[in-house]
Amino acid sequence: MTTPAPDESRRHGWRIGSIAGSPVYIARSWPVIAVVIIAVFGPALGRPDRGASYGYLVAAGYALLLLVSVLVHEAAHALAARARGHSVGRIVADVWGGHTVYDATRSTPGTTALVAVVGPVSNLALAAVAWAVEAGVTNEAASTLLVIVARANFLVGLFNLLPGLPLDGGQIVSALVWRLTGRKGSGLVAAGWLGRVMAAGTVLWFVGRPLLEGEGIAMFEVVWPVAIAFFLWQGATQAIRAGAIHDATAGPVQDVLEPVVLLPATATVGEVGELARGSRTSSAWLVATDERGWPFGLLDPAAAAEVPAATRATTPLRAVVTSQPADWVVALDTDAVLTDLVREMSERNLPVTVVLDATTRRVLGIATADRVNEVVGAALARRRRS
Known part of the structure; x- marks a missing residue:
């Protein structure tokens, strides 16, 4: 096992191991997600007959299982990339979920689509496994955790399949346009614009729709959709810029x-x-x-x-x-x-x-x-x- 230089570890976070020779990190932003999950779900999962700490312990368990789900998602990307002959630099779990860095220099539309789709598919598979295991569990806390994990992985899998960058579904769209036009940059630009549509749609659905229907909306209910929309818009904008540069450098x-x-x-x-x-x-x-x-x-x-x-x-x-x-x-x-x-x-x-x-x-x-x-x-x- 190769130990990264100290400055590399500090840059990417805490190294927790490796998958197929590629280092795996937990970014220093990840605890933010854990704290939010425990703070939000802890009171909701509480039981008067189990003590004040019960709900928070279950929420902490969910945060840990969510981290495992993220790592499974990213590991699927990494293993698919390695299977197609690409070197994988690192796997990182961060505040936005995670990302896998691999050398896509000689990639093809088919490989790009394959590496992208296995991530959401792994989440959907985890959801199916959690549902199946939950059916035979009698412990209440374990059953609650499995149901939450199943629903979360199901939603994350579907969300990541939405057709806009930086989501995995956007990578699939980008690969399709690349295949049809022969221009990788055009695929990035098209999927980037769809990502912007996804970002705007997220705000309209979770914030604009309730307001137009005259429903009240709490501040917390606004923060997360806007944060997700910001993440989508930022990633989509980067994809559009990268696509334009790629096309501009496609000449001799x-x-x-x-x-x-x-x-x-x-x-x-x-x-x-x-x-x-x-x-x-x-x-x-x-x-x-x-x-x-x-x-x-x-x-x-x-x-x-x-x-x-x-x-x-x-x-x-x-x-x-x-x-x-x-x-x-x-x-x-x-x-x-x-x-x-x-x-x-x-x-x-x-x-x-x-x-x-x-x-x-x-x-x-x-x-x-x-x-x-x-x-x-x-x-x-x-x-x-x-």
Whole structure:
């Protein structure tokens, strides 16, 4: 078992174990749910003949079983993702229920839908199991808990199947649109807008409808629907933004590449000008390569200009080169799109990168974060105008 770094544990919460090698955390926000459940359901579940603490103990048991239900839901996502060949980073139970982080880089619409649907299905299965077990239980407290757990899992399962992101049903809709259009971003945008509809519908149904019918509504009855609607709206908005960016980065990598002139490590500062003039464009980046021809740094024009004319012919190129990180060279397949390059640059935290053809190992050009942002920004602007 791999122990995460201390800062990782603090960031995600308390680690309680692992599932199929993936760490499982309880976020520090989760106790909020437990406290609310105990405070709200404790008095309602109380029995005069069992003492004042009976209802609160049953409510605490429900909070614990709800945590188990959340972990089963997320474990179903994680196991399905692993079965489809994706690495799972972590499983986290938090104030909104939970989430599973897995690498969906090479995912497909079918895999996305499968990973999404198993979560709600696991809740519906838990509901069925709880109902079945409750039928043979004679202990009153256990029976009460099983009924509550069955109803909660049934409702959570159905709720998560609603067709809008960030719910699992929204992932299924997104995958369907992706399959039909061939554009993952379009699926995210469509399911995101449906998520906004779900958010508005939640407020209208639980708050607007009673008010329009002249019914009174308590403050507590308003807080939870509004909180859920806020969560849905926030997740839907993020999905819409992510979809737009995904479509904007679905073009060819060549759109952001700038020309490169490779300078051998054996060259001198005096030879740089002659080598650069041999390129087809004056705006090419000057990249230094080592003895193997591997790019290792960028020529610093200011440093090269400061070399005295008398010593330029003997000053080695390395003296005026800014070395780059070892992983600054990115090799991409011929069918790679800008999304693939953006992901690599983001994961490696690269402001500038040399791009190679993964098959031929030929240098295709250089990409910078500024150029990527310029191209993506222009694509997003065109999308907003259309």
